[in-house]
Amino acid sequence: NAGVTQTPKFQVLKTGQSMTLQCAQDMNHNSMYWYRQDPGMGLRLIYYSASEGTTDKGEVPNGYNVSRLNKREFSLRLESAAPSQTSVYFCASSERAGASGDGKNIQYFGAGTRLSVL
Amino acid sequence: RKEVEQDPGPFNVPEGATVAFNCTYSNSASQSFFWYRQDCRKEPKLLMSVYSSGNEDGRFTAQLNRASQYISLLIRDSKLSDSATYLCVVNQAGTALIFGKGTTLSVSS
Numbered sequence: 001n002a003g004v005t006q007t008p009k010f011q012v013l014k015t016g017q018s019m020t021l022q023c024a025q026d027m028n029h030n031s032m033y034w035y036r037q038d039p040g041m042g043l044r045l046i047y048y049s050a051s052e053g054t055t056d057k058g059e060v061p062n063g064y065n066v067s068r069l070n071k072r073e074f075s076l077r078l079e080s081a082a083p084s085q086t087s088v089y090f091c092a093s094s095e096r097a098g099a100s101g102d103g104k105n106i107q108y109f110g111a112g113t114r115l116s117v118l
Numbered sequence: 119r120k121e122v123e124q125d126p127g128p129f130n131v132p133e134g135a136t137v138a139f140n141c142t143y144s145n146s147a148s149q150s151f152f153w154y155r156q157d158c159r160k161e162p163k164l165l166m167s168v169y170s171s172g173n174e175d176g177r178f179t180a181q182l183n184r185a186s187q188y189i190s191l192l193i194r195d196s197k198l199s200d201s202a203t204y205l206c207v208v209n210q211a212g213t214a215l216i217f218g219k220g221t222t223l224s225v226s227s
Contacts (some may be wrong), residue, residue: 035217042219043205045164090161097214105150107215109161113145 002026006091006110013081021076021113023091032074032088032098033058034066036087043050043090048075050097081117089113121145130224131173135196139221140210141206142188150209151182153191156220157204162202165191196225 025032033048043114045058049068060106063085065077078085082097092107124141129162131137143151166173168180168189179192187205192218 040219043217045214049212098209103167105209105215106152106164106167109163110163 001075003089004093004108005014006089006113009111010114011117013078013115015082015117017081017117018077018079019081019110019113021079021089021091022073023075023110024073025091025093025108026072027093027095027108029095029108030070031070031094031105032068032096033092034064034074034076035090036085036093040088045090046076048062048097051117081115083117085115086117087115089115107110119209121216122206122208124218124221126219126220126221127184127195128224128225130194133196133198133225133227135225136194137196137223139191139204139206139223140188141190141221142186143206143208145208145210145216146184146187148208148210150215151189152176152179152207152215153180153189154205154207154217157202162217165204173174175193193223196223198225198226198227201225212213 004025020057030051034046037044049055050073067075090112091110094107095104140178151227154162155165156162168182172181181190203220203222205220
């Protein structure tokens with residue numbers, strides 16, 4: 001029962017370096033999400049993919065790019081890391097996105113990636 | 119007005135106490151409501167969905183008041199293991215869920 005798997009768990013970057021955060025889910029979910037969580041700010045949506053082949057911006061997309069590689073995998077790329085991107089990043093998935101009273105939009109989270117940019 | 123607002127706390131209660139958290143949301147068209155629990159340095163996990171008629175899961179009771187746009191979570195007979203941050207979550211029209219910043223609960227013996 002792996003659920004949502006994120007790699008790496010920890011990463012330290014220097015300003016200007018690039019990296020890709022990986023996320024994979026084995027629940028056959030259609031929708032996947034990337035969030036960042038900062039002290040006092042709560043969870044903020046960076047990008048999401050409602051279905052394979054689509055991606056959309058969330059609340060804080062600047063400085064990030066995403067790729068929905070296939071139904072299972074959704075990666076987040078930092079092209080030129082900045083100290084402001086120091087955060088905990090969570091990937092999540094749900095059976096589908098959108099308003100729903102049937103529980104199909106419940107999101108399940110990975111364990112997170114703790115990223116420090118120096 | 120923020121979309122989902124919660125009192126950050128912390129709420130410090132003794133074991134066995136009853137504690138209640140409230141949350142207000144701004145989008146009257148919201149249709150899905152949840153409480154998530156997040157332990158320190160861990161990922162958020164679904165605690166329970168919130169239904170219009172109210173629902174109970176063991177010691178936890180969730181209520182929804184659409185007219186006033188608030189959601190509540192009641193925890194009875196608090197346990198040490200209930201210590202965590204509780205996130206109020208509401209769907210946004212479209213595809214995104216909006217998370218509150220969370221209410222921190224500390225249960226002591």
